[in-house]
Amino acid sequence: xxxxxxxxxxxxxxxxxxxxxxxxxxxxxxxxxxxxxxxxxxxxxxxxxxxxxxxxxxxxxxxxxxxxxxxxxxxxxxxxxxxxxxxxxxxxxxxxxxxxxxxxxxxxxxxx
Amino acid sequence: xxxxxxxxxxxxxxxxxxxxxxxxxxxxxxxxxxxxxxxxxxxxxxxxxxxxxxxxxxxxxxxxxxxxxxxxxxxxxxxxxxxxxxxxxxxxxxxxxxxxxxxxxxxxxxxxxxxxxxxxxxxxxxxxxxxxxxxxxxxxxxxxxxxxxxxxxxxxxxxxxxxxxxxxxxxxxxxxxxxxxxxxxxxxxxxxxxxxxxxxxxxxxxxxxxxxxxxxxxxxxxxxxxxxxxxxxxxxxxxxxxxxxxxxxxxxxxxxxxxxxxxxxxxxxxxxxxxxxxxxxxxxxxxxxxxxxxxxxxxxxxxxxxxxxxxxxxxxxxxxxxxxxxxxxxxxxxxxxxxxxxxxxxxxxxxxxxxxxxxxxxxxxxxxxxxxxxxxxxxxxxxxxxxxxxxxxxxxxxxxxxxxxxxxxxxxxxxxxxxxxxxxxxxxx
Numbered sequence: 352x353x354x355x356x357x358x359x360x361x362x363x364x365x366x367x368x369x370x371x372x373x374x375x376x377x378x379x380x381x382x383x384x385x386x387x388x389x390x391x392x393x394x395x396x397x398x399x400x401x402x403x404x405x406x407x408x409x410x411x412x413x414x415x416x417x418x419x420x421x422x423x424x425x426x427x428x429x430x431x432x433x434x435x436x437x438x439x440x441x442x443x444x445x446x447x448x449x450x451x452x453x454x455x456x457x458x459x460x461x462x463x
Numbered sequence: 464x465x466x467x468x469x470x471x472x473x474x475x476x477x478x479x480x481x482x483x484x485x486x487x488x489x490x491x492x493x494x495x496x497x498x499x500x501x502x503x504x505x506x507x508x509x510x511x512x513x514x515x516x517x518x519x520x521x522x523x524x525x526x527x528x529x530x531x532x533x534x535x536x537x538x539x540x541x542x543x544x545x546x547x548x549x550x551x552x553x554x555x556x557x558x559x560x561x562x563x564x565x566x567x568x569x570x571x572x573x574x575x576x577x578x579x580x581x582x583x584x585x586x587x588x589x590x591x592x593x594x595x596x597x598x599x600x601x602x603x604x605x606x607x608x609x610x611x612x613x614x615x616x617x618x619x620x621x622x623x624x625x626x627x628x629x630x631x632x633x634x635x636x637x638x639x640x641x642x643x644x645x646x647x648x649x650x651x652x653x654x655x656x657x658x659x660x661x662x663x664x665x666x667x668x669x670x671x672x673x674x675x676x677x678x679x680x681x682x683x684x685x686x687x688x689x690x691x692x693x694x695x696x697x698x699x700x701x702x703x704x705x706x707x708x709x710x711x712x713x714x715x716x717x718x719x720x721x722x723x724x725x726x727x728x729x730x731x732x733x734x735x736x737x738x739x740x741x742x743x744x745x746x747x748x749x750x751x752x753x754x755x756x757x758x759x760x761x762x763x764x765x766x767x768x769x770x771x772x773x774x775x776x777x778x779x780x781x782x783x784x785x786x787x788x789x790x791x792x793x794x795x796x797x798x799x800x801x802x803x804x805x806x807x808x809x810x811x812x813x814x815x816x817x818x819x820x821x822x823x824x825x826x827x828x829x830x831x832x833x834x835x836x837x838x839x840x841x842x843x844x845x846x847x848x849x850x851x852x853x854x855x856x857x858x859x860x861x862x863x864x865x866x867x868x869x870x871x872x873x874x875x876x877x878x879x880x881x882x883x884x885x886x887x888x889x890x891x892x
Contacts, residue, residue: 395678401790402678 352447352460353421355428357412358386359440363432364410370431371414374423378463379414390438409440415447417460489580491709496585499704503592506697507599508535514690514748515603518798521682522879523607524889530602530611534618538595541622543569546594547587549627551635559638562631579707589704590630597626597653603798604661605668605869607679608876611884613869617664620859625656625852633844643829644844645815645837647716648705650760650808651848658805659852661796667860668870670795672877684744691748695724698755702762712826716762719770720755726771727754730778738786746782749803753781756807761815766824773814781807809845816841 359367364381371379385406395404416424425442432439450462512531516524538546548566555563565571569587578586598618605614632639633652646652671679681687702720706713731750736742757777758770765773784802788794796802816838819825828837863869870876875883882888 395680402676402680404678 352450352463353416353418354445354447355412355414355416355421355424356443356445357414357428357432357440358384358409358442359412359428359432360434360438361408361410363440364412367412367428367431370427371424374427376414376416376420376424376427379412382411382413384409384411388438388441407438415450415463417463486577486580488577488582489708492580492707493582493585495709495713496581496589496704496707499700500585500589500592502697502700503589503596503704504535506694506701507531507592507596510690510693510697511596511599512690513686514694514752515606515687515798517683517686517688517690518681518745519606520679520879521889522881524682524881525885525887526611526880527602527606529885530609530614531599533611533615534599534602535595537615537618538598538622539591541619542587542591542594546622546627547572547590549623550590550594550630553636554631558636559641560632561628561637562635581707586707589707593649593653593701594622594626594630597649597657598622600653600657600800600804601660601664603800604665604796606797607880608668608671608870610867610869610871611880613863613867616863616866617859617869620862621660621856624855624859625660626652628855629656629848629851633848639844639847642843643832643837643840645764645819645829645841646760646812646844647763648702648759650756650812650815651844654756654759654804654808655812655845655848656852658801658803658808659849660856661800662794662805663853663856664860665794665796665801667857670793671797672873674795675793681745688744688748691751695751695755698724698759702759706763712763715766715826719765719767720758720762722767722770723754723758723774723777724751725754726774727751727757727778727781730754730775731782734779734782749785749799750778750782753777753803753807756804757781757811757814759808760812761818764815764826765818769814769818769823769825772818773811776810776814777807780810805849809849812845813838813841 357367361383368379386409387405387407390407391405395402412428414424421444425444428442449458450460451458452462508531512528515531516527519527545564545567547569548564549562552562552564552566554561572583572587574582574584576583598621601621602609602614630652631637633644633646634640644651673679698720699717703713703717706716728747728751731753732742732747735746754774754777757773761769761773781803784806785799788796788799788802816834817823819828819837820834821827828834832840860869871880871883
């Protein structure tokens with residue numbers, strides 16, 4: 352099992368959820384985070400006062416998947432969230448040791 | 464027969480002009496000034512309060528609301544004790560510069576006393592609302608870094624050394640009034656004093672930590688725009704109410720106030736659109752304030768064309784000076800009180816000399832005055848008020864600092880004034 356962690360643009364969340372649903376993934380966790388990669392250091396102005404912005408709002412998605420789903424999930428997120436501009440985000444894949452469904456006690460891939 | 468006689472007598476008395484030898488209470492005038500008083504108080508609580516509060520960072524939202532509210536209360540009591548007396552009383556040998564203290568605790572203001580055609584109590588209240596909003600405007604300069612106790616003390620000294628003297632000199636029978644300075648609703652008394660006072664305070668206190676580097680953008684523009692709407696509406700009481708009568712002057716004042724507000728708003732919006740690529744809501748409401756501040760001194764004297772021109776100048780010049788102050792001079796007058804109110808008020812006070820001419824639809828020059836003589840008077844007034852305010856504000860800050868440090872510590876500034884000065888949070892989400 353793997354945990355796919357994706358940091359994406361907030362406005363992409365619904366598109367990704369839909370695309371993943373079409374691909375057979377029906378569970379995920381989303382959280383509001385702040386972050387930057389190459390998008391850092393841009394200047395914003397309000398009422399002629401300039402300041403440098405580092406942390407930008409992002410959304411982090413965590414999706415627990417079986418090993419054979421990883422490739423497809425990463426591809427779906429990549430394609431959906433891609434705009435070609437700096438700030439699109441990143442996807443990480445982490446090993447997932449154990450999973451349990453709380454209601455039934457099912458373990459392993461059954462719990463995903 | 465008797466009935467017809469009675470009716471005719473009654474009709475005659477109703478239609479005949481009121482005797483001119485004594486001012487009597489005019490219910491129309493009184494009603495209007497009562498309403499104006501409420502409108503102007505509304506401008507401070509919550510108009511200006513919301514406008515300013517939305518512009519600061521969320522960790523300081525309560526501090527701004529608290530400052531506006533507490534100034535409302537403090538100024539009211541100071542007015543009661545000696546403010547009204549010093550502003551509008553007879554100062555005897557010092558009357559050129561300041562009134563007297565005989566009306567301490569308003570002891571001469573009886574229930575029946577009249578000020579012109581309205582009860583004196585109403586005049587006292589109406590003027591009080593002006594004395595409230597002026598120090599409240601100043602807080603924009605030192606927002607997000609002033610200590611609450613220092614601000615209260617500063618306000619007390621500032622009102623004594625700046626507001627009451629200037630108010631007296633321009634409206635209370637002092638030398639500026641005698642010289643013929645025209646200031647219908649407070650271009651000098653309110654906006655210039657607040658603007659110059661703010662500039663001095665901002666310079667003395669120094670910039671906020673991280674100014675120019677970190678993000679200090681408004682945390683809640685919806686709040687600011689709400690406040691801005693209240694200010695526009697309330698300003699009708701500020702300007703049209705300054706006619707102190709339900710009169711033709713009041714009507715024209717309301718009209719020109721509105722035109723200037725709308726014009727300056729659009730002017731600022733378009734200039735910003737051209738400069739930064741997008742029209743901003745912060746820009747349009749700031750333009751509005753600039754337009755309203757500029758028309759204030761001229762509101763009873765100019766016509767619609769004058770208001771249009773004043774609005775354009777206000778939007779353009781205040782926009783330029785704001786940019787200059789922030790980007791070039793890098794002065795942290797946090798909420799731009801000086802470029803908007805200070806410059807705006809001065810601008811209107813001077814332009815008044817041009818647009819009062821009846822060829823522009825104005826009220827016409829006073830007896831014996833011309834464009835150049837009125838212009839000279841207006842400029843003299845503007846310069847004098849600026850210099851007096853600057854010096855007296857500096858002194859007020861120094862006096863306050865005898866009792867307490869004026870700026871909060873760096874750590875407190877970082878944590879935010881709401882939690883460090885008031886132990887409260889604005890938003891518990």
